[in-house]
Amino acid sequence: MNALLSLVAVIVLILIAFIGIKVASLHFLFGVVIPYAAIATFLIGVIYRVVKWGRTPVPFRIPTTCGQQKSLPWIKQSKLDNPSSTSGVIGRMLLEVFLFRSLFSNTKFELKEGPKIAYGSTKWLWLGGLAFHWSFFVVLVRHVRLFTEPVPSFLHSIEVLDGFLQVGALGVLISGVVLLLAVTYLFLRRVFIPEVRYISLAADYFPLFLIMSVALSGILMRYFLRVDLVSIKELTMGLASFSVAVSLEKISVIFYIHLFLVSALFAYIPFSKIMHMGGVFLSPTRNLANNSRMERHINPWNYPVKVHTYEEYEDDFREIMKDAGIPVEKE
Amino acid sequence: MYDGGKIIVGLIIFVGLVTFPILYNMGKPAAMPELKLNTPEIQQLQEKHCVESKEYMRANHMQLLNDWRDWAVRDGKRVYVNSEGKHFTISLQDTCMHCHSNKKEFCDRCHTYANVKPYCWSCHLAPKEKET
Structure with missing residues (x-):
């Protein structure tokens, strides 16, 4: 049901773009206004969310750890899993961001005949996630060629590597294919594993379908339907320099569908789980050193407590105490 | 914060x-690069028309070239019949580059703009041009 709802939502998005261009001829709206609005929503939304997270106090060190914490000198510390210094935290964060280390330790629980419990390591989510994120990143970086003139030379090197299979005159780019396969795997995983299906919400399926449709429309545009790339670059360059001067009617509808889906994706990011791209850096369980035994961390919302010590009390009443024969500490 | x-x-x-x-x-x-279509060969043509329409060529020339390569090299088919029924010899050097003899001002302009470097010229001889 959740999956179906998300699929319908994405199909509606595609139809909006299709009808908007084919029937209503709203080229300027879909080619200029919506992309700008989407990027503005994306930027402001992400900053708002991150600042809001930043204002939330983190009372104590709450790192989730998988290894031995720093202890006595003869006990070996697991420095990356349970860091006690900033450099250790940076190492853990880098490995998390670039290699998804915490997914690598994913285990699968099985109840076997007997009854016996078995835990096995499963690397499929890690592998699928890695393939998905990295190919998406390469695809994103490749698109920078549409927004720069002259195009930085490293972009061409990426494209050569990406297309080194040299299939066809145009050259099939591996990243696009891997992206589509990986996002399909991540979707099928949610459908076919009962435990994962049980916890999957519409907010999990929708981004998957959205990214799937973005990848599909891009692949269709590049290999099958063909678009006038030079006109598109003139539009994207115009967008990047705030001076759109291209005749938008020249560009075919598949481009507008792709652009609208991408706009929808960008605008959706601040409101969705995709915020994990900022959130990973702000996860208290990942970005805090486990040094609770070395440093005193004071709860930030502790208000100052007014105290009146015995010394002050004695200062106030020393003479009276002496007169009454009560022993005092300071004469 | x-x-x-x-x-x-x-x-x-x-x-x-x-x-x-x-x-x-x-x-x-x-802005979009300007293409030079005024080579001597094109100026001599009575009907200035490519093998297919301008719009089709702009979006699909890479597919057409890919098909031409397969037909000529793999199938030995050397004649292309376009959408208007006209016949052309399938050859990059003798048909395409015969008219578009200005690779630098024709092919390269858009390819540089779009950051595309097709590998046509790793097999074919690029036409000799005067330095401009």
């Missing part, structure tokens, strides 16, 4: 990356 310094630095990097195209192109909108 807690750890405000680090978070703000992170946000500045984020905004810098997202707005990279705007910063990179500051105030210089790059």
Whole structure:
């Protein structure tokens, strides 16, 4: 049901773009206004969310750890899993961001005949996630060629590597294919594993379908339907320099569908789980050193407590105490 | 804000990356490159028309070239019949480059603009041109 709802939502998005261009001829709206609005929503939304997270106090060190914490000198510390210094935290964060280390330790629980419990390591989510994120990143970086003139030379090197299979005159780019396969795997995983299906919400399926449709429309545009790339670059360059001067009617509808889906994706990011791209850096369980035994961390919302010590009390009443024969500490 | 310094630095990097195209192109909108179609060979033509329509060629020339390669090299088919029923010899050097003898001002302009480097010329001989 959740999956179906998300699929319908994405199909509606595609139809909006299709009808908007084919029937209503709203080229300027879909080619200029919506992309700008989407990027503005994306930027402001992400900053708002991150600042809001930043204002939330983190009372104590709450790192989730998988290894031995720093202890006595003869006990070996697991420095990356349970860091006690900033450099250790940076190492853990880098490995998390670039290699998804915490997914690598994913285990699968099985109840076997007997009854016996078995835990096995499963690397499929890690592998699928890695393939998905990295190919998406390469695809994103490749698109920078549409927004720069002259195009930085490293972009061409990426494209050569990406297309080194040299299939066809145009050259099939591996990243696009891997992206589509990986996002399909991540979707099928949610459908076919009962435990994962049980916890999957519409907010999990929708981004998957959205990214799937973005990848599909891009692949269709590049290999099958063909678009006038030079006109598109003139539009994207115009967008990047705030001076759109291209005749938008020249560009075919598949481009507008792709652009609208991408706009929808960008605008959706601040409101969705995709915020994990900022959130990973702000996860208290990942970005805090486990040094609770070395440093005193004071709860930030502790208000100052007014105290009146015995010394002050004695200062106030020393003479009276002496007169009454009560022993005092300071004469 | 807690750890405000680090978070703000992170946000500045984020905004810098997202707005990279705007910063990179500051105030210089790059217009579509102009193609030169006035080679001597084209000027001699009575009907100035490519093998297919201009719009079709703009979007699909790479597919057409790919098909031509397969037909000529793999199937030995050397005649192309276009959508209007006209016949052309399938040859990059003798048909395409015969008219478009100005690779630098025709092929390369858009390819550079779109950051495309087709590998046509790793097998074919690029036409000799005067340095411009």
